[in-house]
Amino acid sequence: MSLTLYAHPFASYCWKPLVALYENATPFSYRLVGDAAAWAELESLWPIKKFPLLRDGGTTIIESSIIVEYLGRHHPGNTPLLPVNDDAALAVRFMDRFFDNYVSTPMQALVSDRLRPAGQRDAMGVASARAMLDVAYGWLEARLSPGAWACGSDFTLADCSGAPALFYADWVHPLGDRFPRVLAYRSKVLARPSVARVVDEARPFRALFPGGAPDRD
Numbered sequence: 427m428s429l430t431l432y433a434h435p436f437a438s439y440c441w442k443p444l445v446a447l448y449e450n451a452t453p454f455s456y457r458l459v460g461d462a463a464a465w466a467e468l469e470s471l472w473p474i475k476k477f478p479l480l481r482d483g484g485t486t487i488i489e490s491s492i493i494v495e496y497l498g499r500h501h502p503g504n505t506p507l508l509p510v511n512d513d514a515a516l517a518v519r520f521m522d523r524f525f526d527n528y529v530s531t532p533m534q535a536l537v538s539d540r541l542r543p544a545g546q547r548d549a550m551g552v553a554s555a556r557a558m559l560d561v562a563y564g565w566l567e568a569r570l571s572p573g574a575w576a577c578g579s580d581f582t583l584a585d586c587s588g589a590p591a592l593f594y595a596d597w598v599h600p601l602g603d604r605f606p607r608v609l610a611y612r613s614k615v616l617a618r619p620s621v622a623r624v625v626d627e628a629r630p631f632r633a634l635f636p637g638g639a640p641d642r643d
């Protein structure tokens with residue numbers, strides 16, 4: 427078995443497979459996508475040039491959620507991240523899509539806007555991303571059960587997605603005191619050892635966060 431993950435410790439979508447790998451103590455090599463050579467390698471494998479990307483021997487697996495499912499099928503460990511029951515698995519995939527599409531996507535829009543030169547900021551895009559986050563936070567507030575993971579009593583793929591989504595979303599659009607269940611869930615998921623590990627590995631890169639990272643977490 428020879429697994430290589432193309433990733434960067436500060437990149438939110440990379441946290442999803444990293445958490446899955448750490449949950450199951452799955453051995454892998456970390457190919458940090460930082461220098462030109464690593465970017466060129468990534469591009470040769472996936473011209474879209476987005477990561478994470480997993481190589482398993484000669485096989486390439488792309489997209490964070492697909493990588494987590496692939497790991498579960500081909501390199502299973504003690505923590506299955508997708509339920510065996512088909513309907514329960516659908517619920518987990520749904521929450522994974524929710525976190526990616528309605529938390530991570532607007533979060534990334536806010537981060538990207540901070541990277542734009544002054545005068546080229548997208549005020550409408552920012553307002554729409556903030557509105558989407560408010561709706562998503564509100565929906566999640568009603569959906570989460572106190573003390574539970576995103577989909578109940580088991581830690582799943584949905585939590586691998588929820589952790590980075592809410593970690594960074596709260597930095598750019600704070601939950602404040604309007605969404606106490608979401609805030610409690612964020613704390614719970616960040617305290618999970620596999621997640622705490624990715625948070626710690628990303629710590630040295632916080633100075634890169636556009637506009638400055640808040641002094642917490």
Ligand SMILES: N[C@@H](CCC(=O)N[C@@H](CS)C(=O)NCC(=O)O)C(=O)O
Pocket residue numbers: 437438439440475476477478488489490491
């Ligand atoms: N849908 C993709 C999203 C991947 C993605 O947006 N990755 C970001 C890092 S978090 C990236 O590759 N950024 C590099 C770039 O856009 O140049 C997934 O789930 O893997």
